[in-house]
Amino acid sequence: MLVDIIDMNDYNLKEPLVDYPWKAEAERIITWAKNKTNEYRTFAFDLCMSLAYIDSTSGLEKHMQTCPSCPDGFNGHIGFINLCSPCYEKSNIWQYQKAAKPQSGALGKLSSEMILKFVEIIFDEFKEVYSIGGTEVADAKLIDNEDRIILAEVKSAPLLTFPLILKSNIEDKEHISGNLTSSQFRELESAIYMHNQLYIPLGQIKSEYWPFKQVADFLENESNSNDIEKMLEIWTEAKRAYSQKDRDSSYFYLANASGGPPKIAKERDNWPSKESISDSKTSAGMDRTDDIKKGIYQSLKLGVSNYKNRNIETALISNLPALRHGSEYVDPFVNILWGEDNSLVREGDLEYINKDDLRYIFDHLITLDSPIIR
Incomplete structure (x- = not known):
């Protein structure tokens, strides 16, 4: 069974993001974040995923509405939660605008491959990182510097999905549909809105490797470091509000899984x-309880399948740990060791399992901000 699993994985191995033309630009963003603090890494993942949302949402022009609260001459808004954040932040208006979303299948693939690309670049402990397709055995295969194989379950999702803002010739002070054709839309100046009237210019939508190249250029430009720090502060406060379910924080409702708005x-x-801003299915990192349960089961399944092979380990991979549900659903399993009945050693009345025959439920919990790599 073990040989079959390894052969099947090898047959389906792919380099993360290899199918996307903007792969090299995403790698520039990740490399920029590599030697910075962990907060920058997790922030950069959300930024990359927001760009991936923009790139992979079909008919993006159909989602644009005019917005009077955008900064610096921008007057169009496309969001990935149901709240227009410029109106919420600038005018204290709870403006409903239906979220633009990629198809769920495309989104899952993108999120999985994006976090694997982050792991490949950021963690020097792993010399090879692959995505596995076409099988339910595992989501990823990693090889560490001692040639151990790590089979991993991947559960990742952004905390913040930043909106796209645009400059159009449509003049309206209300939220209405832009009614632009695809070719008209491609001519527009664009930016990714980083909240509190901050944004990263993206140029024309038809620009080469849009929208990733423009963000990579912005991050690598040292003159933008102060603005980037302000953007990181916003992201950090949103993370705190999300983790603590602090509805008194204005940033709580900008994060995913914020539920419905207040009564006002x-x-x-x-x-x-009957509409929420964003529901629990969009919980950040591995925080969705169904995903946690599946991830732990899959790790156990991988461990059972490869129990006798000490060269094969297991991992859960995510951008963020389970910020809201970790203490209940993840932490109790981190240091649990298990073994099989046929590994029992009997000496008189004493029965035990040698430590070398015990396995962790998951050998590694690989996240961008607080990894456990044993």
């Missing part, structure tokens, strides 16, 4: 009664 949104701003 429906009573004053006509928020649709």
